[in-house]
Amino acid sequence: MSSVSDVPEEPVGHGHGHPETTPDTDWRAELRAKGYRLTPQRELILGAIDELGHATPEEVLAHVKTQVSSVNASTVYRTLEVLEDLGLVRHAHLSDRAPTYHSVAGHEHFHLKCRTCGEVVSVDVEVASALTDRLRSDHGFVVDTGHLTVFGQCQACTAT
C-alpha cells in the first residue's frame, strides 16, 4: 500500500516559526485562549501529524512513543479531538476501519483512495467545486469538502 499526494503536502506544519504572530505561536495562543493548556503531549502529537502526513491514532501513538514512551493511547484520542476542534488537524475515513488524521497547515484537500492498490491521493478542494456548487444550489447543502473521501480505482489499477 503506497501513498502519494498531488497537493504540496509539505510538512511545514505549525513549527519553525518566526517571532510575533507566526502559525507557530498562533496555535499555542489560540489553544490557551480557548481555556486549553499547552502540554508536551499536545505538542508532540501535533508534531507527529505534521511529520506523518496521514496517520491513524494508533500510528500517531507509535510515533510519539518513540520520543516519550509513557504517552498513553487515550491521550492521543483526547488530544486529536482538541486539535481538530482548534482546526489544526482534520480527519477522514480512508479505510473502513480507523480514521486518518492529517495536518491542515497545508492546503485544504480531500482524498481519493484506490480500493485495489490502497494508494491515497490528496486533491485540492477546488476540484470538487462542480459538485459542491451543485449541491448547494440544488439542495441547499453546504459540503464539508475537507472530510470527503472518494473511493474508486486509480489509473494504474484500471489499466491493468
Added chain:
Amino acid sequence: MSSVSDVPEEPVGHGHGHPETTPDTDWRAELRAKGYRLTPQRELILGAIDELGHATPEEVLAHVKTQVSSVNASTVYRTLEVLEDLGLVRHAHLSDRAPTYHSVAGHEHFHLKCRTCGEVVSVDVEVASALTDRLRSDHGFVVDTGHLTVFGQCQACTAT
C-alpha cells in the same frame, strides 16, 4: 435524527417476482451459480435490507430476529458480505461508527449527511457526474459513486 430521500427509495426490493427471469429468481440463481447456497437466513437478511432502506448490521439483526430469533450476529456480517459481493446490497459510512447497508434494487445513489441534524438524503449518482468526470479525465480515477458519502450541513440547519 430523521431520514429523508430524494430518490424513489421504493422498497420494491428483490421480492414479489413474476415467473422466469425476474430480479426475484435472478439473485437466487446467481447466488448458486457462484457456488453459494440459498439459506433462509440469506433470504431474511436481504429482505430486511429491502424493508429497512438504510440499516446497520445491528439493525438488520434486530429486524431479522423478530422473524427468526435464533439468527446470529456473525451470520448477518457474513451474509452482508456475500450479498455485497453479489451486488445486491451496498454499504456506505453514514456515521463515524457502524456502516449502513442499503438495497441496490432501487436507483444507484450516494448520500448527503447533515452533521447538525443527522438527516440523510439520497441523491442520484448523476448529480456527482461533474466531479466524477473530472476525476476520471484529470486523474484517471474511476469513482465508486455509490459508496460516496458527503458530509456537511443541510439547508434547514444552515438557515438556523
Added chain:
DNA sequence: ATGGTTGCAAAACGTTTGCAACGCC
C-alpha cells in the same frame, strides 16, 4: 455425502470512560 453455512463463544479491535495523580497557568 459433502462441503458450504450456521450458531456459539471467545478473541480482536478501536475507542471511551472513571478516577486519582499530576502539572500548567
Added chain:
DNA sequence: GGCGTTGCAAACGTTTTGCAACCAT
C-alpha cells in the same frame, strides 16, 4: 492552588475468528 490534563485500567460496542453441528445441494 485550582483546575485542566494525564496515565492507567477497565468497560464499551462492533466486528472477526475457530470450531463443531447442521443442512442445502
